[in-house]
Amino acid sequence: MFTTYDEAISWIHSRLRLGVKPGLKRMEWMMEKLGHPERRMKSIHIGGTNGKGSTLTYLRHILQESGCSVGTFTSPYFEQFNERIALNGVPINDEDIVRLANDIYPLSVELEATDLGGPTEFEIITAMAMQYFGHVQPVDIVLFEVGLGGRFDSTNIIFPILSIITNIGLDHTGILGSTHAEIAFEKAGIIKPGTSIITAVKQEEAKKVIENKAIEMKAPIYSLGSQFAIEEHHSTSIGEMFSQQTPFRKWSHLEISMAGSHQTENAALAIMAVELLNKYYSFLIEDEHIYSGLKKAYWPGRFETISKDPMIIIDGAHNEEGITSLVNELKKRYSNKKIRIIFTALADKKLDKMILNLEAVADKITFVSFDFPRAAGAEELFNISQNDNKHYNKDWKAAVDEEIHSLQTEEVLVVTGSLYFLSEAKPYLLEIVKR
Numbered sequence: 018m019f020t021t022y023d024e025a026i027s028w029i030h031s032r033l034r035l036g037v038k039p040g041l042k043r044m045e046w047m048m049e050k051l052g053h054p055e056r057r058m059k060s061i062h063i064g065g066t067n068g069k070g071s072t073l074t075y076l077r078h079i080l081q082e083s084g085c086s087v088g089t090f091t092s093p094y095f096e097q098f099n100e101r102i103a104l105n106g107v108p109i110n111d112e113d114i115v116r117l118a119n120d121i122y123p124l125s126v127e128l129e130a131t132d133l134g135g136p137t138e139f140e141i142i143t144a145m146a147m148q149y150f151g152h153v154q155p156v157d158i159v160l161f162e163v164g165l166g167g168r169f170d171s172t173n174i175i176f177p178i179l180s181i182i183t184n185i186g187l188d189h190t191g192i193l194g195s196t197h198a199e200i201a202f203e204k205a206g207i208i209k210p211g212t213s214i215i216t217a218v219k220q221e222e223a224k225k226v227i228e229n230k231a232i233e234m235k236a237p238i239y240s241l242g243s244q245f246a247i248e249e250h251h252s253t254s255i256g257e258m259f260s261q262q263t264p265f266r267k268w269s270h271l272e273i274s275m276a277g278s279h280q281t282e283n284a285a286l287a288i289m290a291v292e293l294l295n296k297y298y299s300f301l302i303e304d305e306h307i308y309s310g311l312k313k314a315y316w317p318g319r320f321e322t323i324s325k326d327p328m329i330i331i332d333g334a335h336n337e338e339g340i341t342s343l344v345n346e347l348k349k350r351y352s353n354k355k356i357r358i359i360f361t362a363l364a365d366k367k368l369d370k371m372i373l374n375l376e377a378v379a380d381k382i383t384f385v386s387f388d389f390p391r392a393a394g395a396e397e398l399f400n401i402s403q404n405d406n407k408h409y410n411k412d413w414k415a416a417v418d419e420e421i422h423s424l425q426t427e428e429v430l431v432v433t434g435s436l437y438f439l440s441e442a443k444p445y446l447l448e449i450v451k452r
Contacts (some may be wrong), residue, residue: 018119022111025118026098032125032138033390037192039169043136047124047144048174054151058088060175061290064163064207065183066200067338068217068283071275071316072183073160075287079310080158081105083302088159090146090172092139095317095440102146104154113153117145139164143171166193168206178298179290180207180236182216183283185223186338191365201226210234213297215289217241217282239264245289247281252349257281265292272312276320276350279342284311318439320346324450327424328354331443333436335362340371343433347378354429355380357420361413361434364393372402375433381406383420385413387438413438414445421449 019025048055061076063069070091080087087105094100099108102117121136121144129135136144143164150159161172166189167182185201193200201223208214208230216238218224224240231238239245249269250259256274259281260267273284291307294300318333320343334343347356358379362368375382384398384407399409410416420430432442 018122019115022115025115028118028122029138029141032136032141035135035137037165038134038137038140039166039192041169041171041174043128043133043140044143044171044174046128046131046133047121047136047140048147050124050127051120051144051148052152054147055175057151057155058147058159058175059157060159060161060177061179061181062161062163062172062175062177062207063181063183064167064170064204065181065217066186066188066204066336067342068183068279068286069162071280071283071314071319072181072286073162074316075273075284075311075314076160076290077106078314079287079291079302079307082306082310082313083300085158085300086156088146088150088154088156089162090143090159091162092142092164093436093440095436096444101142102149104156109149113149114145116153117148120148121145137171140171147175163204163207165189166200166203166206168203170207173207177207177209177212179293180209180212180214181286181290182207182214182218182227183286184338185218185220186336187367188336188338189365197223198226202230205230208234208236211236213237213239213293215239215286215293217286239289239293241282241285245285247285250278250281252276252278259284261285261288263289263292265296268307271308273314274312275314275316277342277346280319284314287311318436318443323443323446327421327426327450328429329421329424329446329450330429330431331439331446332431332433333439334371334433335366335435337367337370337374340374340433343431344374344378347429347431351429354427355425357424357428357430358382359385359413359416359420359430359432361385361387361395361398361438362393363389363391363435363437364397365391366393368393368398369401372398376402376404379404379406380428381408383407383416384409385416386411387413387435387441389435389437392435392438413442417442417445417449
């Protein structure tokens with residue numbers, strides 16, 4: 018058993034060696050042993066390729082504005098591990114991590130001796146979140162972000178009052194499938210009998226899969242572009258402004274402070290969810306809670322401005338769809354400036370397409386390495402690139418130092434790629450710009 022935070026975290030991370038083990042049997046076994054904490058929570062389940070974290074944070078802020086206590090389970094963490102389990106946006110404390118790890122550890126040991134095998138790191142963290150919100154710190158509602166896929170994701174043992182699928186992209190194809198339809202099938206696994214599903218999926222073949230699953234489960238479906246729609250959208254200096262038509266009413270002059278057209282879609286999903294909470298689940302969320310919650314919502318690493326002088330932006334564009342959104346936003350907002358990019362990613366991504374898209378806006382691109390088991394090497398990324406002004410540096414801090422110190426007034430530095438990398442890079446960037 019553990020007496021310190023470092024001991025608990027070391028044990029949790031040691032489970033990374035087991036990798037990904039799809040299936041719900043181990044989670045079901047642990048929930049039975051814990052007295053089914055997952056059944057004691059009112060929850061919303063959020064899946065999709067991109068936008069899960071942003072949609073969750075819009076929802077969280079709106080619910081908090083209405084006076085609700087809101088639990089969240091997210092991944093990966095950005096600045097500290099404790100963020101993965103949070104109450105009203107505040108990460109749980111170190112003592113709670115130790116307590117929860119001690120609750121799960123003996124179950125892990127017992128499970129290891131069965132035919133099911135020991136739980137993975139993500140299964141352990143998920144079980145900790147279930148235990149926390151089910152038994153230790155009950156809240157009004159918990160927002161659960163899917164880790165990978167949906168059908169066999171360890172979060173899929175919950176019984177949510179609403180499900181959300183943000184979008185579908187060709188990510189984790191080695192596990193989820195190589196087509197939008199195959200991936201949609203895995204994501205649609207979170208749709209529960211009679212439970213409303215809200216989605217912003219665009220591809221026709223993927224939409225059809227989700228619609229068919231909703232019909233099978235007799236689940237009411239609310240699809241962006243069909244049952245609700247974004248209207249009158251335009252970008253502002255600090256974010257986006259738009260209106261939204263739903264089956265129940267029109268919302269005018271909605272403002273969000275996270276930049277990007279895709280963020281209006283994430284916010285629209287949250288608004289649709291809030292309307293259903295009000296209409297069918299006796300929540301008391303007023304108009305002002307929605308407007309103020311949307312405007313206050315912030316999620317780190319999503320087209321986030323670190324400094325305006327010099328201009329430095331970080332963005333967790335960790336797959337092809339994320340890169341496309343980033344590139345579109347750079348073209349829209351900084352077409353009059355030269356763009357320097359520092360990029361790195363995990364080796365299992367579609368690196369050639371991601372790099373090709375970045376090169377469409379990069380006046381200079383530097384590839385770096387970072388310390389993570391699945392990270393691609395700087396030289397590997399460099400060799401994929403066709404850019405005339407490409408560089409690589411295995412020391413990402415040295416690359417950052419060099420770029421910032423030579424950055425001109427008419428230039429923008431964009432640090433992008435893996436969220437695991439950005440979680441390391443952001444504190445360092447903030448330290449440099451304060452000097």
